[in-house]
Amino acid sequence: MTQSTSGSFWGRVTEKTEYFWNTNLYFALMLAVTAVSMLTQNVVPSTVALAVLCAWMLVFCRDILAAALPFLLIFLLSTLQYNDLSVFLPCAPLAALVIGGLIVHLVRWKKPAVAGRSIRSLLAVSVATLLGGVGFIPASQYFSPLSVYYTLGLGLGLLAVYLLLRAELELPRSYDLLYRLMQLLYTIGLAMVLAVGSYYLHHWAEFSQCWELPGISYRNFAATILVSTLPAVFYMAGRSRRHLFTVLLWCAAMFFSGSRSALLFGAVMVLLGFVYLVKRNYLPLWSFFVIVASVTVIMALFGSQIYDMFFGARGDPDHFISPTEERWLLLDRGFADFFNHPLLGIGLGNQKNIDLFAGVPGSMVFYHNAVLQVLGSMGIVGVAAYTLLLGDRLRLLLHDREACYMAGMYYLGMLMVSMTNPGLFCPLPNAALTVLVFTVLEKCVDGPAAALHRRK
Structure with missing residues (x-):
């Protein structure tokens, strides 16, 4: 600077x-x-x-x-x-x-405006969010504050964030841009680890009575942040092995969050993280097999107790996903909404499925699946827009650079969680953070300072 x-x-x-x-x-x-x-x-x-x-x-x-x-x-x-x-x-x-x-x-x-490679797809998404539900959604719902927040926050708001960041990132800087992004993600993830730890600090008496994970209200949000920021932990571990201890903190937070998404997708991210460390020669190959063997032994010895702790407080501990959960009915509604309104969907702010959705105050009616969220809320127009956005991002990720691998891991984590949770359809912080990650990646790949992606 x-x-x-x-x-x-x-x-x-x-x-x-x-x-x-x-x-x-x-x-x-x-x-x-x-x-x-x-x-x-x-x-x-x-x-x-x-x-x-x-x-x-x-x-x-x-x-x-x-x-x-x-x-x-x-x-x-x-x-x-x-x-x-x-x-x-x-x-x-x-x-x-x-x-x-x-x-x-x-x-x-x-700073002068910069028309980066993502402007076209983000503009298309902005149009799709604005048109979603037009002709079907009641005006009172379309113009409600909640609907306006999601419609603008997932469309024009993200476009504005992108244009702002793209112009700002043209500024010369003396630091490694990828490293700074990883520091930012690392800190955000560590804050969520702290949030989960603080919850148990204040609810230890209840937890210690039955040793079953409580139903933390924000477990889906915790899963989104913890899973998507895991790549930053492995990036730091590549620079210093002491950060491998932090991987354990993330794993503990994902488990004790009580989120099945964190448990399932977090395991995938941990596996990819160790593959990254081995591929980059930051860890020897034998250490990977030692870790896998250790986890296997732990699960063989204590798997039943771990399972009971995780699922014991749930209404149906015999199923990873209960067949009676309302999310199955929401998936059916999503397909029905698309088939009944194929062009523009029913709109992001539509409340017609409120009878099946038990969300927190201030959240829209989510289908809990990103694909159906696009289909049901924005129809074919939304599918076209998000396909364009996905294509732009994948083309960025195909470059053979460390920044692309890290951003790809982040995006994979966010996409996986978005298949079972709101994820990318929460404007703040999830969607905005994703725009930040890909704007930085654009700069690493396209900008005159692209060489900064290399480690010093």
């Missing part, structure tokens, strides 16, 4: 802020600030502090990635009151602080 050329107080603060952004202390501070609310179960302190830090970074740091982490961490605080997000309403005025900081940032550091 270039130093400020100004000798003014404003310039000196900018120089100090940018220096701080380029130290490990930055990530430690963001995690520590998040931990305050996690440990006290009070959403206000960390929300206020993260919003202030986000605005500060926008105003005094020319690299917008410095503001991305505190902004995204705010949404992880929703784990504290997942069934009553109204507790965040007193913090709503802080949005003006962040928006004001963004305006100052854009005015202070003007």
Whole structure:
């Protein structure tokens, strides 16, 4: 990052802020600030502090990635009151602080717009989300605040995020862009590990009475974050083997989240992570077989107890997915909605399936399957748009670079979780974070600083 050329107080603060952004202390501070609310179960302190830090970074740091982490961490605080997000309403005025900081940032550091390779597909998705359900969804539902949030958040909002980031990433920087992205994902994932750990810290008495995993309300959100950020842990383990211990933390958090998606897809990601370490010669091949053998022995000795702990508190512990779960009926509804409204679907904000959906307040009616979410909500137009988006992203991932492998692992994790959970259809943080990952990947592959993908 270039130093400020100004000798003014404003310039000196900018120089100090940018220096701080380029130290490990930055990530430690963001995690520590998040931990305050996690440990006290009070959403206000960390929300206020993260919003202030986000605005500060926008105003005094020319690299917008410095503001991305505190902004995204705010949404992880929703784990504290997942069934009553109204507790965040007193913090709503802080949005003006962040928006004001963004305006100052854009005015202070003007950058030309860059039409990257993803603009076409994101524009197509924006059109699909706006047209979804037109002619069928009631106007009161289409224009409801919740519907507007998802319609714009998954369409024009992501396009705006992409254009902003693509222009900002043209800025010269002295650090390895891939490494910085992995640090960001690592910190977000570690915050979710902390969230799961804090839950058990505050509910240990209930857990220790029966030794069965409780039904954590945000387990699907936890699964999404933990599974998708696992690649960052293996990337760090490739740089220092001490991070292999952190893999165990992720695995423990995925198990104790009680999410079947985390258990199933997390296992896939762990396997791919060790394949990455062996392929890159960061670990010897024999160590991979030792790990597999160790897990096999543990499951042979304690598999029954582990199974009872994980499934014991569920209504139907004899099935990994109970045949009576409402998600099966939602899948049927998804196909029916598509066949009845094939062109534009029923719309993202449509409430017709509310009788089958037991979501938290503030969430749309999800089908819990990304493919059916596109089919049922946006019809053929949505299928065309998301196929275009998927094609653009896959073409990026086909380049033979470490950045592509890491981004590919992240995307695979997010896609897998999206087959059973809302996943990519949550604008913040999931969809926006995915746009961030692929915008950075574009810069690594296409930009003049592409060589930064290599390790120093």
